[in-house]
Amino acid sequence: MPKRAFITGITGQDGSYLAELLLEKGYEVHGLVRRSSSFNRGRIDPIYLDASAGERLFLHYGDMTDGVSLVNLVHEIKPDEVYNLAAQSHVRVSFEIPEYTASADGIGTVRLLEALRAAKLDCRFYQASTSEMFGATPPPQDEHTLFYPRSPYAAAKLYAHWMTINYREAYDMYAVSGILFNHESPRRGESFVTRKITMAVAAIQAGHQDVLLLGNIDAVRDWGYAKEYVEGMWRMLQQDEPGDYVLATGVGTTVRDFCEQAFAHVGMDWRDYVIFNEAKYERPTEVDALIGDPAKAHEVLGWKAQTDIGALARLMVDADVAALSGGPFGGPAAGLA
Structure with missing residues (x-):
């Protein structure tokens, strides 16, 4: 069984x-x-x-x-x-x-x-x-x-x-x-900042969107x-x-850095398209930096993260570009990888 x-x-x-x-x-x-x-x-x-x-x-x-x-x-x-x-x-x-x-x-x-x-x-x-x-x-x-x-x-x-x-x-x-x-991943919810960024990159490149509104771009996360x-x-x-x-990966990256890498993947400078609107996205209390130490998982589970932030940004942008153009990720299952 x-x-x-x-x-x-x-x-x-x-x-x-x-x-x-x-x-x-x-x-x-x-x-x-x-x-x-x-x-x-x-x-x-x-x-x-x-x-x-x-x-x-x-x-x-x-x-x-x-x-x-x-x-x-x-x-x-x-x-x-x-x-x-x-x-x-x-x-x-x-x-x-x-x-x-x-x-x-x-x-x-x-x-x-x-x-x-x-x-x-x-x-x-x-x-x-x-x-x-x-x-x-x-x-x-x-x-x-x-x-x-x-x-x-x-x-x-x-x-x-x-x-x-x-x-x-x-x-x-x-x-x-x-x-x-x-x-x-390309399956991340559209309201989360990484996916919001990669979807905006695809939309701006295709001429469907002009700017991207973001809040605290100095927050550090382990992606x-x-x-x-x-x-x-x-x-x-x-x-x-x-x-x-x-x-975790053990590596911290700012929202700013993720944004830069995502836009650069399609040959654009993020500074030309990003507008800061911290008031709209501000939380009553903020978390400035989260960076994990996965040593126990490495030792006991034999698990280790393999995909760095640059590769992650690129694969998410590629999936959103394909979805927007009606490629292999289009249709009802848009964003799957």
Whole structure:
């Protein structure tokens, strides 16, 4: 019998890459999908419709704010591995909807952990934690760095992180947290700054857009390639003992530098097109610098980021240029790579 995995947030960037990876490894994959009047499955549809996936990919309606649906799905699926990737993941938006963010990201994780505990399954659990939990703590940040969350999103994720540890220690569950630093791809949501930049590069080059509005371009982040990071998630659940791991490149890059590299890839000078509008994109509290130390992941998991920031910017620009021109990334699955 193949291993059975349950992925919440399967329609997101990480969820779609993880589904592909697990299917390649022979898993039966089940994914949680929120019901909506409009379809938002552009990332997962090509995988779902791929004949090679056969009868090994299944989508189920449910929600992280609905504990009953999670209990029912856990009992129905009986997973060997659970990857909790679902979240309201936009930091600035979390200031506008803090209660929902807490319910989906924080309490939602407890609902899922409790469903697994009550089902008494021999199951391994992965929690998607975030570098935003470090917030104002200076880099480099590793598994022992003090947390200092600076947004409702980060605070909700920190609650979920500690509850994962609590369930591991209190109930002897195989439960781990992956503290992932920023990881991007052509599948990144369009409201996130890297994708906003690469889409603007494609649109400006094609004559469809004149300028790009950005906020704090001096913020420093540790950016890697999402497709590589889901491999690290999987490796965390293959270890003999559960533990928490930082996944990062160890290299900090400013938004300014990413912007420069993305525009330069198509022969343009970013300074001719970028307009600063910090007031529009300002957060009540800012996080200045996040740079991870992935030494533990290197040593224990044998995982290391392979794609540097320049290569990442180029592959994202190429995908958005192709999507805009109706190339191989056009149509309903625009942005897939």
